[in-house]
Amino acid sequence: MKKPCFRLELFLALFLTTAVFAGCSPLPKTNNMSGGKPETGGKPKEVFKKSVFIPDGYYEPIPDLGAKGYLLQALAPDVYFFTTGAYNTMFITTPKGVVVIDPIHGKGPLLKKAIREVTEKSPKYMIYSHAHLDHIGDAHLFAKDVQIIAHIETRERLERYKDPHRPIPQISFGKNYSLNLGGIQIDLIYPGEGHGKGNIMIHLPEKKVLMVVDVATPRSVPFLNFVTTDIYSQIKGIEQALNLDFDVYVAGHLHRPGLKKEMLEVLKYYLASKRANKAALKKISFQDVQARSRTQDPERLFGEYYQAVAKECHRLLRKEWKPRLMGFEAFTSGHCDVWTGFHRTEVAP
Ligand SMILES: [Zn+2]
Structure with a gap:
């Protein structure tokens, strides 16, 4: 059986990188998409070892595209x-x-x-x-x-x-x-x-x-x-x-x-991440983060506080959403940050 290509390839394609993983099923040729830097010769750098690809959440391998490439x-x-x-x-x-x-x-x-x-x-x-x-x-x-x-x-x-x-x-x-x-x-x-x-x-x-x-x-x-x-x-x-x-x-x-039900599922994730962020903002206190922190720098302290909020938001979402949707570990903390920004600036409807 052909080893499936870990879905991370997809994300890396989205990251506009030119990373190539040896031994995967054929992918469309590396795309020089916006901002992507083409390889300038020689063997492309193998960023991760294939053995590291042990997905512990949901993923779908990219199927073999055959000689046609689509x-x-x-x-x-x-x-x-x-x-x-x-x-x-x-x-x-x-x-x-x-x-x-x-x-x-x-x-x-x-x-x-x-x-x-x-x-x-x-x-x-x-x-x-x-x-x-x-x-x-x-x-x-x-x-x-x-x-x-x-x-x-x-x-x-x-x-x-x-x-x-x-x-x-x-x-x-x-x-x-x-x-x-x-x-x-x-x-x-x-x-x-x-x-x-x-x-x-x-x-x-x-x-x-x-x-x-x-x-x-x-x-x-x-x-x-x-x-x-x-x-x-x-x-x-x-x-x-x-x-x-x-x-x-x-x-x-x-x-x-x-x-259609898959679009609805993604919508539910948007809303769940919003709720999780709200709960994390409620739970994580700035004073607690300050008491635990070793920094004397107020800017770093603010950074640590928002990281702690995102970490808690990620924790709240992980059990349900990691087995349901791809990309959880790559993107969920960032989603939590977006909601922090939203909740700090909007009366959330
Ligand atoms: Zn777009």
């Missing part, structure tokens, strides 16, 4: 899920052409091949879920023949960035936008700021398929510090997503699509 799966008639392991997206085929969504950075040529597997039609539209380079960095490979659609905030960002890899959308909208191509309805919905500004949901009501990127990866805690600019709005956005009619969703990450 997996393709029909989510519904005419709707295709495309993944290269750590990243995913979807596209829609219609008699009038293809609707491409999020051409993943470094994976555009594979996405083109995947489209060719199922249709002779050419891309007509391209939708950006949001402006982030790792998700739309190969847009330039499709841009010549398509109309690009995105939220107005995404357009404004891309106008500022002037990145030739991410061409500026010709069509932008504020709240909602509906596209109907070849009889297939695609609703673009802006739930408000969460994972940055302009991050939209892409809903195919007749197909019962939803795409919502970077906010609720199935069976995973959210990425570093929730990668959010407005945590409360992000939660409201997930609640709004759950009110839509869909059976499966495309999260932007993971080797497979998610089920």
Whole structure:
């Protein structure tokens, strides 16, 4: 039996590192994503020994992607899920052409091949879920023949960035936008700021398929510090997503699509981490931390206090959530910190 690749690979891909682990199942070739530094020759450095990979929480191995380097799966008639392991997206085929969504950075040529597997039609539209380079960095490979659609905030960002890899959308909208191509309805919905500004949901009501990127990866805690600019709005956005009619969703990450109940599970984690942080702030007293501390430096003391709060919050969550979601040890303390910031500055609703 082939040894599964520890899911940490996925996280390290997300960390934008180029770490390579010897002996794992084939992964998509190391991606030089935003900020990632390409290896400059020689053997890539082995960061961890393989024997260290003994997950004691939930994890899903990345399946073998085969020689093609991607997996393709029909989510519904005419709707295709495309993944290269750590990243995913979807596209829609219609008699009038293809609707491409999020051409993943470094994976555009594979996405083109995947489209060719199922249709002779050419891309007509391209939708950006949001402006982030790792998700739309190969847009330039499709841009010549398509109309690009995105939220107005995404357009404004891309106008500022002037990145030739991410061409500026010709069509932008504020709240909602509906596209109907070849009889297939695609609703673009802006739930408000969460994972940055302009991050939209892409809903195919007749197909019962939803795409919502970077906010609720199935069976995973959210990425570093929730990668959010407005945590409360992000939660409201997930609640709004759950009110839509869909059976499966495309999260932007993971080797497979998610089920509605898996989105709900991640939402429960957001709320559980908020509650745990509140309880930790109540339990951990600054005076107690000060009495135990050896430091004379008030700045260090504050640091120790907030670390103690995050540690207690992490402890409260660990028993239930570590066996349920991937990434717990990597990201939960950071989530606790985010909630500390929130509870210190907001009257928590
Ligand atoms: Zn993003």
